[in-house]
Amino acid sequence: MSEEIEELNEDEIIELVDDGGNVINFKLLDVTEYKGVKYALLLAAEPNEEIAEDEVVIFRLNEQEEVLEPIEDENLLEEVFEFYQQETEEEQ
DSSP: OOEEOSOOOTTSEEEEEOTTSOEEEEEEEEEEEETTEEEEEEEESSOOSSSOTTOEEEEEEETTTTEEEEOOOHHHHHHHHHHHHHHHHHHO
């Protein structure tokens, strides 16, 4: 799943196409920078069989090519999500 992006806004629906050709709508939760790389954290706009309503999906934000790139490394996904959680806790 990758998608061309122009600009990410929290109000907009982001349409991504999965490997099966199905369109999945997401809402932007936030963008965070971890180890010099930006990541987009998304929530399903409409819960479905593959993605729960409260499940966060993380993509690498490639600003040069203006695309969201999937991340295959489960450890990296966990690191980015834990970093995001710590970052948001510190802001409160």
